[in-house]
Amino acid sequence: MIKYCLGCGVRLQDNNSLLEGYTNDISKDLCRRCFRLKHYGEYEIVTKSNDEYLELIKTIGKTKSLVLYVVDLLSIPKDIDSIKNYLINNKVILVLNKKDMLPLSVSDEKILDYFKDSEVFIDKIVISAYKNYNIDNLMGLINKYRVYKNVYVVGNTNAGKSTLINKIIDNYSIDKSLITISNMPSTTLDQIKIPIKDYILIDTPGLVDSHNIVNYISHNDIKKLSSHKEIKPRTYQIKRGQALIIENFLRIDYVEGERNSFTVFCSNDINIKRINGKRHDYLKDLSLKEINLKYHEDIVINGFGFIKTVLEGKVHVYVDKDVLVFTRKSLV
Template sequence: MKIRKCVGCGEILQSDDENKLGYIPYEKLLHASDAICKRCFRLKNYNELPDEKDEKKNYLIELKEIINTVDLVMPIFDVIDLESSMTTEILDLIEGKNIIAILNKVDLLPKSMPMTDISSWFKEIINGENVFPLDICMVSSKKSFGIKGIIKKIYNLSNKKDIKVLVLGVSNVGKSSVLNKLLGKEKLTVSKFSGTTKKATKNLVKFKEKNIYFYDTAGLIPDGRLSELLPKNKADKLVFAKEIRNTKFNIKKDQILMFSNLMYMKSNENIELDIFVSPKVKLHLTNMDKYKDLIDRVDLFNILDKEELDTYFDNNEFVEENIVLEKGYDLSISGLGFIKQIRGKFDVNMIYPKSVKIKERISIDRNNRKKIDMEEELLW
């Protein structure tokens, strides 16, 4: 029998052992044209969790084998959780390559942020990592915004009739969703859980007289994401799949802002902030005395149950870090969201799991923020 691969994850299909990867009932293996394995079927239809994670070593080995055989590399980044999607491994792989950088989920940002500002901000950050894309595409895989532009740019950037494009990115950046939009159908398995694609898959898009082959690879599970510290069936509550909530807070000195009961920050100055997190993360403003009573309230925050919360605190070492930001910079919390300063001095103490990556970054609307500050100074 001819070897067939799952169109969802790329595993070789087999009907001999239901407990091994690539299993599909024999009848479907014989007759289904776009067959998917049992694992992908359960993921796609029931969001049933996979039992295993891709090992970073195997992922990088596979990428290195493919990357030198393609014409273009198409890394996909998450505009909301940019720092965790811009890992050292991916940056090292794409440095010096011909790349089209994709910035996904731009629809989740407030409409007050112009696309020109977002593009300039992203270009400044990625150039600072010594990566210089041939072009940048800002897209929304959910709303199909910018998808057609990707094909046109690939078409214009290569003179070849057959163009090979390697697609890569960390888990949960929407890689499979972007590819499904490019392919014009739901061919790849899309899930909110990490590690869905298991093997490299090749997919063809015909555009005018050219054949564009997209090579999809497993999503790298990055270090430093808060979401990775939660049970798999709860981690999706931190993923920005449909929307992100931005909430303004006027925080007084010594007040505590809780990010559910996962971490918190104490303000050392009066400050106004805009917090961007998943709608399922409850933001609660309180003081230190009340915080101690609230931290165990699973009924109030509704993310982890009591046993999961105890495990979360037992398994993670918490640190306290004083963070002071200059105006024009935001604070990114990997796997959770980001904090934008509006007014006042950003001087806070963050209490968070030590393994979580927290990083300051240039604000998307830094130039606009400077203009507003200058206008306010003139008024005074």
């Protein structure tokens, strides 16, 4: 009998311990990787290819099923509308997750207002899967828009798709077997079908974003970045010539402009120092990206968080060459 791991969706096998889905006891429900992750917090890296992800998204696009597109509010993709290029026939609800990480003072209305020009989504909602916030309202939206039996949950890896489904299982399902989640990329390896009420919710592996900083920092730094506490924004008054050193993976020099204010929105566990940029060359061996700032823009370091600035100016960002850095109008 073919069995699938309840934790990550991969097909279970007891033939080859080096391959995905291995278990030494096929009568069990979890593969060895999920068992170790769940019970010992040990993470075994697997790399999923994005071709597989795109194939899956295209398959979903051939159906007319309702789709929940889960986005991490601290890692908003540069062009969120582009998901609709694949999901041509589907109604897509934009699910903005991890609201608990943003300061309480940032209202849902303010966040939704930021996305008001995105017209490809049938609806939008701000939630926290972790804190069980707004999940009932999301269920209401699913009931409102769902016509077919399947409801797919898609999004980048680490957006919180599996955490969301686990919350829904917790709140609405009698069978309480939970899906594996972790702060590392590619936790879910294949589709997992969960019957909820009169429909089927389908968890999917996320898109591995190769331009996300988590691919280029240590496991320990990833842990620090993915803390579950409300962010306390840290504001620095910055003069030209000064720089911020962020742990050992990011440096931001203010090279042109009037005295400016930089407010960093990232995990509180991350260490930030302000230095005289001219005196220290620390981290300047990383790749340099020149960024021009307009009034009230965020500098987004993909996967790290963002830095809200006020005035026009120019910054030099030093980070791994493959990490995407861009500006956008201020989110908060």
